[in-house]
Amino acid sequence: MKIDYTKNPDALIPAIIQDAKTKTVLMLGYMNEEAYTKTLETKKVTFFSRSKNRLWTKGEESGNFLNLVDIKVDCDNDTLLVKVNPNGPTCHKGSDNCWQESNNQEYGFISKLEKTIQERKENATSDKSYVASLFEKGINKIAQKVGEEAIEVVIEAKDNNDNLFLDESADLLFHYLILLQAKGFTMQDVVSVLENREK
Structure with missing residues (x-):
């Protein structure tokens, strides 16, 4: 998988996080090459935190990890779709996702x-x-x-x-x-x- 980090001056690319089972979009984060590599190695989704200016594994404090299932890159090689099994709520405010929606299985x-x-x-x-x-x-x-x-x-x-x-x-x-x-x-x-x- 070839990922193009050069389009963003900070070498960060958007990572859309989706529940592998329900298909609900849980959050949006940013990854650099180091965060991407660590995610693959640990199977826990890791971002580059722009506010902390460091790598940040989701759940490192709360225990609400995002367990990696699959990663795909889009057609322009500059956005990731990361499928996960969430361990608890994803949003730091306690909701299932960052849009205050429930992460329920839907059947159209x-x-x-x-x-x-x-x-x-x-x-x-x-x-x-x-x-x-x-x-x-x-x-x-x-x-x-x-x-x-x-x-x-x-x-x-x-x-x-x-x-x-x-x-x-x-x-x-x-x-x-x-x-x-x-x-x-x-x-x-x-x-x-x-x-x-x-x-």
Whole structure:
């Protein structure tokens, strides 16, 4: 990997720190060649601190180290993407990242859908939506709907209509997300089980 330190008069290049698992951007720091080398050697992310005017390993005082997973250089060879497993909060103010955001695993539209389901569950008595009505009917009805949708997916899988198969698959996933919340779980709980099986 060729890194160009010459574009900055201080021979420092930006290092974007990203959680390897959640993909959340945690912070921005600066590295010189010595900090980069030390990061590779120790597997703990080390920066050049402009305020302290010295090498600084994140976590050297707090214990909240950034454990190195991978480093990539960008197309201009002057910015690093550093993937890490953080040991505790990253920001010196105690938050998960330097933008005061939580470092939670997100699944794009699925996470958005889970939030909508949660809101409708919490307002089931006043909400007139389909989801709220399922929560009002209870766990047996929700589980029954998952079973019905699963059977329909199996039927459509044996057919040749891809659109119907995908429609039924979407229905199954949607009702499964409702069932998870009815049981007090989220997609992340299921993913954690799968991750543990991988080890």
